[in-house]
Amino acid sequence: xxxxxxxxxxxxxxxxxxxxxxxxxxxxxxxxxxxxxxxxxxxxxxxxxxxxxxxxxxxxxxxxxxxxxxxxxxxxxxxxxxxxxxxxxxxxxxxxxxxxxxxxxxxxxxxxxxxxxxxxxxxxxxxxxxxxxxxxxxxxxxxxxxxxxxxxxxxxxxxxxxxxxxxxxxxxxxxxxxxxxxxxxxxxxxxxxxxxxxxxxxxxxxxxxxxxxxxxxxxxxxxxxxxxxxxxxxxxxxxxxxxxxxxxxxxxxxxxxxxxxxxxxxxxxxxxxxxxxxxxxxxxxxxxxxxxxxxxxxxxxxxxxxxxxxxxxxxxxxxxxxxxxxxxxxxxxxxxxxxxxxxxxxxxxxxxxxxxxxxxxxxxxxxxxxxxxxxxxxxxxxxxxxxxxxxxxxxxxxxxxxxxxxxxxxxxxxxxxxxxxxxxxxxxxxxxxxxxxxxxxxxxxxxxxxxxxxxxxxxxxxxxxxxxxxxxxxxxxxxxxxxxxxxx
Amino acid sequence: xxxxxxxxxxxxxxxxxxxxxxxxxxxxxxxxxxxxxxxxxxxxxxxxxxxxxxxxxxxxxxxxxxxxxxxxxxxxxxxxxxxxxxxxxxxxxxxxxxxxxxxxxxxxxxxxxxxxxxxxxxxxxxxxxxxxxxxxxxxxxxx
Numbered sequence: 001x002x003x004x005x006x007x008x009x010x011x012x013x014x015x016x017x018x019x020x021x022x023x024x025x026x027x028x029x030x031x032x033x034x035x036x037x038x039x040x041x042x043x044x045x046x047x048x049x050x051x052x053x054x055x056x057x058x059x060x061x062x063x064x065x066x067x068x069x070x071x072x073x074x075x076x077x078x079x080x081x082x083x084x085x086x087x088x089x090x091x092x093x094x095x096x097x098x099x100x101x102x103x104x105x106x107x108x109x110x111x112x113x114x115x116x117x118x119x120x121x122x123x124x125x126x127x128x129x130x131x132x133x134x135x136x137x138x139x140x141x142x143x144x145x146x147x148x149x150x151x152x153x154x155x156x157x158x159x160x161x162x163x164x165x166x167x168x169x170x171x172x173x174x175x176x177x178x179x180x181x182x183x184x185x186x187x188x189x190x191x192x193x194x195x196x197x198x199x200x201x202x203x204x205x206x207x208x209x210x211x212x213x214x215x216x217x218x219x220x221x222x223x224x225x226x227x228x229x230x231x232x233x234x235x236x237x238x239x240x241x242x243x244x245x246x247x248x249x250x251x252x253x254x255x256x257x258x259x260x261x262x263x264x265x266x267x268x269x270x271x272x273x274x275x276x277x278x279x280x281x282x283x284x285x286x287x288x289x290x291x292x293x294x295x296x297x298x299x300x301x302x303x304x305x306x307x308x309x310x311x312x313x314x315x316x317x318x319x320x321x322x323x324x325x326x327x328x329x330x331x332x333x334x335x336x337x338x339x340x341x342x343x344x345x346x347x348x349x350x351x352x353x354x355x356x357x358x359x360x361x362x363x364x365x366x367x368x369x370x371x372x373x374x375x376x377x378x379x380x381x382x383x384x385x386x387x388x389x390x391x392x393x394x395x396x397x398x399x400x401x402x403x404x405x406x407x408x409x410x411x412x413x414x415x416x417x418x419x420x421x422x423x424x425x426x427x428x429x430x431x432x433x434x435x436x437x438x439x440x441x442x443x444x445x446x447x448x449x450x451x452x453x454x455x456x457x458x459x460x461x462x463x464x465x466x467x468x469x470x471x472x473x474x475x476x477x478x479x480x481x482x483x484x485x486x487x488x
Numbered sequence: 489x490x491x492x493x494x495x496x497x498x499x500x501x502x503x504x505x506x507x508x509x510x511x512x513x514x515x516x517x518x519x520x521x522x523x524x525x526x527x528x529x530x531x532x533x534x535x536x537x538x539x540x541x542x543x544x545x546x547x548x549x550x551x552x553x554x555x556x557x558x559x560x561x562x563x564x565x566x567x568x569x570x571x572x573x574x575x576x577x578x579x580x581x582x583x584x585x586x587x588x589x590x591x592x593x594x595x596x597x598x599x600x601x602x603x604x605x606x607x608x609x610x611x612x613x614x615x616x617x618x619x620x621x622x623x624x625x626x627x628x629x630x631x
Contacts, residue, residue, distance in 0.1 A: 227538045293537070308553040311534060311546050312516050313609065314523030446536065453534065 027138055028055050029130065031118055032145035033067030033075065035161035037106060039147055040067055042078040045109050047192075047246045048145045052111065054254050058485040062143075063130060066109055067163045069117035074106035075163075088401060088409040092389065095379045095418070099425055118146070120166035128180040136184035142220075145246055148193030148230075155226040156207035158198030170199045174207045177218075186479065188277065189220030192245045198226035200300040203476065210304060213472050219297040219479035221249065221281050231290040231440075243290040243440075252280035253484045263287075269323070278480040282323065285451065286330055291436070291443045293450060298476035302457050305469045310460065314343075319452065320459035328451045335444055342452070346445050353445070357438045364431035371424035378417050382408070500566050507562030512554040514613045516547065522609055564589055587611045 032048040034040025048066065055062045067075040082090045082103045093102035116126055134140060144160060149167060151157035159169040177187065191199045199222055201207035205214045223230040223245035231244050251257040252267040253275055267275045267283035275283075281296050288294070319325045319339065329339060337345050382389055386408065388396040401408075412418045461473055489497075535543040565586050572582035587610075 225537065308546070308550040309515070312519050312550065314519065449534075 025138060026060060026141055027134060028060050028062035028141040028143065030055075030062045030064045030066075030143050030145070031123075031160070032065075032143075033109070033118055033163060035147055035163060035165050037074060037077055039161070040076050042076055043244075044145055045076050045111065047244065049111050050258055051143055051145070051246060051250055052113075054250055054484070060485075061113075064111060064114045065116050065118045065123055065126070066111050066114045067118060069114055069122075071117070072108050074108055076109050077104055077106050079103050080105070088405045088412075091409060091412045091418070094421060094425060095375060095382060095412070096389070096392075097375065117164075118160075118162040119164040120162050120168055123162060124168070124176065127176055131177065131181040131185075134182055134185045136182055138182075138185050140181065140185055140187045142187065142189040142191075143246075144189075144191045144193060144196075146193055148191075148195045150195045151198060151226065154208060155198040155210075156201035158195040158226050160193065170201050171207045173199070174202050177202070184216060186216040187218040187220075188479065188482070189218070190222075190246070190249065190277075191220070192223040192230060194224060194229040195226050196222035196224050196230060197228075197295060197300070200226075200295070200297050203297045203301065213301075213475070217475055217479045219476050221245075221277065221294065221296050221480075223292045223294050225293060225295065228293065229291075231292050243288065245284060245288070245290075245292055245294050248284040248288040248290075249280050252283035253277070274483045274485075276481045276483045278477065281480070282327060285447065286327060286334070289440055289444065291439045293443060293447055296476075296480055298473055298480055299454060301476055302454065302461060302473055305465070305472070306457050306460065310457065315452070315456045320455050322455055322458045322462065324451050324458055325455035328448060328455055331444070331448050331451060335448065337445075337448065342448070346448060350442060350445050353438055353442050357435065357442070360431060360435055360438065364428060364435065367424050367428050367431065371421060371428060374417055374421040374424060378412075378415060378421055381415075381417075382411075496570070500570055503569060504562045504566040507565050508555065508558045511558040511561060511613065512551045515554070515609060516550070518612045519609045522612065561586075 030048055030052060032044055034044060045066075048064070052062055052064060079100075080103050082093075090102055093099055116122060131140070147161040149159045149161050151159075151169075154171075156171040156174070157169050159167040160173075162168055181187070187202070189199065189202065200220070201210060202220070203213060203218045204210045205212040247258060251263060255275070256262055263283070264287045265283070267279045269279050269282065278296060278298075281294065284294055319328060332339055332342055337349075386400060386404070388394070388400045391397055461470055465473075535546075568582035568586055569579070572578040572585075
């Protein structure tokens with residue numbers, strides 16, 4: 001009888017725990033958008049909207065903070081190149097220095113379910129309330145998609161650039177977490193902005209000292225180191241050109257990319273039938289042909305814990321057989337770099353790419369100077385005959401275009417200097433694209449070098465590191481190896 | 489204390505200090521040169537895209553962190569010089585013994601993939617230092 005009572009109580013207790021646990025969940029928080037209208041590119045909105053949709057499909061309802069919140073004023077800007085067939089106003093924009101601005105349009109964001117603005121003074125109390133509402137058993141996932149500002153000092157002084165040109169640094173974000181989040185709630189994060197690597201300091205108990213991992217664990221992924229700008233943030237709405245960290249990372253988690261195209265390889269490396277966050281990160285490292293040198297918290301931890309002399313050692317030996325060694329091999333094969341002479345080949349290619357970059361940059365500057373010279377020549381001649389063109393916001397200007405627009409257009413079409421100007425301006429835009437391509441190629445080789453070093457660091461960790469370092473690393477890897485759809 | 493012994497002790501102390509203080513810069517120098525020579529060139533480029541001050545901090549931090557190990561290595565090297573430096577041949581043998589000593593230490597403390605490259609560097613550093621101090625040591629103290 002007594003045994004039955006104990007069994008009944010045990011069963012009840014188990015049920016209560018189960019019920020309590022079923023209430024708890026992974027709670028995603030999306031923060032994003034630009035810091036002002038001119039820095040609020042359409043791609044950020046599309047990225048965040050896509051992530052929101054994926055999380056909704058995964059059965060989670062993310063809380064979203066975006067630019068100016070529910071203010072109906074424009075907070076997104078888009079850029080679509082304007083064709084020269086579009087009439088005299090575009091031609092005049094070329095001549096009078098508004099060539100770029102001519103393709104810009106502005107509108108209010110189209111995200112649904114936005115909880116509020118990201119402006120620091122409004123966002124911070126809301127974040128505190130949100131964090132305070134979480135309870136033991138919940139897991140917090142923070143995804144930031146926007147801009148970042150660098151630090152001139154410590155890594156944890158890099159910051160998010162929020163609406164109203166306000167800032168929130170990694171150290172301040174950690175203070176908010178420490179003061180309002182239940183210490184039993186673990187945090188995972190994905191920061192994709194420029195200089196985002198500074199946010200890896202969140203994994204430590206003290207973001208400034210970087211000693212001791214926070215309890216419970218905080219882990220995550222960033223698009224870049226604390227010292228480099230990240231790819232993305234283009235105002236273009238050409239979906240095929242998305243190359244930022246979010247694009248690849250969430251595509252791997254989703255099983256197909258944003259355009260519905262299949263992935264380039266199966267990201268499920270351990271073959272357990274689902275892609276976890278770490279596998280998505282490794283997929284991104286392998287396939288993102290972008291300027292990003294992305295990193296996970298476990299990689300950063302490993303790099304911070306290697307013995308002091310390992311930073312100064314080159315590794316001519318055989319590549320260790322671990323996850324980074326294998327990734328190095330796959331990336332090397334993709335980049336057509338032979339493994340046996342990888343270091344030499346990479347160095348030679350980098351030298352060549354840097355030299356080409358410097359040459360192109362110099363050509364671009366010459367082209368820009370030539371375009372400016374031509375602009376002065378053409379605009380000077382136009383203003384001499386049509387002085388009203390100097391005051392574009394006046395009635396006289398509108399009258400001039402209405403009456404003599406065709407005449408001005410014909411004159412420009414016949415002007416050899418104007419045609420040279422069009423050529424120079426278009427060439428300058430092509431230079432931008434070519435320079436970006438070279439930067440991406442350089443980043444692939446830098447990534448290969450970094451992955452190779454990580455392979456040796458991991459070899460050291462597995463073989464000779466102290467137990468506490470090994471344990472810290474394994475715990476972070478465990479924290480990162482969670483699928484998106486997990487709920488407790 | 490006899491003047492000869494005092495001279496030897498001072499000489500040993502000076503050499504111990506020299507070994508300890510120049511071991512880390514020599515290590516970085518040789519490692520960088522070997523990295524470049526082996527086609528790696530990665531030692532300095534690891535800091536590509538990072539502020540120069542981080543590289544300097546790693547350099548000075550490495551100096552401070554290396555001192556205890558450098559002291560151990562300097563002690564062994566000084567002891568070997570003391571014991572074997574009566575003739576040039578034995579001096580060279582002491583260099584060899586020091587290399588073997590380092591080899592054993594690093595094989596026990598490092599994974600093979602790392603010891604593999606590190607030992608090459610350390611033996612080169614050791615050889616460089618022996619060349620520097622060997623000549624000085626060979627000059628006898630006069631009692």
